[in-house]
Amino acid sequence: MVDLGRRNFMRAKQVTSAAPVRLPWVVEEAVFTAGCSQCGDCISACEENIIIKGDGGFxxxxxxxxxxxxxxxxVVACEEPLFHSxxxxxxxxxxxxAASCITTKQVHCQICQDSCEPEAITFTYRHGSVPQPEISKADCTGCGACVAVCPESAIKLSTSSLGVNHE
Known part of the structure; x- marks a missing residue:
């Protein structure tokens, strides 16, 4: 099993970024890194070209x-048993x-709301302020449509600290 934290330590690489977001439906991180052959089939198969070769080649x-x-x-392209149903x-x-959202600087922007198909991001008017974004975490699918369009790169999607929920 590959321990990416140890690998980075041995390279004297200080890691300050969050854990990588793996593919949808993927099993737990330890099982994934132990079983992934790093063949790149999933990268080639991605219709949106958002899957990249990350740290350690994963x-x-x-x-x-x-x-x-x-x-x-x-999921279909991968030959390894690395995915849930x-x-x-x-x-x-x-x-x-993040606080770097331009609405905190009193600049009117709602591009994230416009890109959010499940309507998980809405804007609330507040006295003396431009509308401020609010997220309905129950409605958010984690598709990431809001991330790339944000002019300040203020929106982040990260691996849940609660763990993966496969209901």
Whole structure:
């Protein structure tokens, strides 16, 4: 099993970034890194071209390149038993909007809301302020459509600290 933290330590690489977002429906991180052959079939199969070769050569999703349409092509292309049933929730990601959002600087922007098909991002008017974004975590699918369009890169999707929920 590959321990990416140890690998980075041996390279004297300080890791300050969050854990990578793996493919939808993927099994737990330890099982994934132990079983992934790093063949790149999932990268080639991705219709949205958002899967990249990440640290250690393992595939990860880069939402700054676009959104996940949950087309399932990455799962179909993979020959390894690394995925949960497609009948389950693809993943559980935590969404957050950083203080660098331009609405905090009194600039009117709602591009994230416009790109959010499940309407998980809405804007609330507040006295003396431009509308501020609010996220309905229950409605967020984790598709990442809001990430790439944000002019300040203020929206982040990260692996849930609660773990993956495969209902």
């Amino acid at each position: 595939p990860e999703v880069n939402f700054s390149l676009g959104e996940c349409t949950f087309c399932q092509q990455c 497609l009948e389950t929730t693809p993943w559980q990601l935590e969404i957050s909007i």
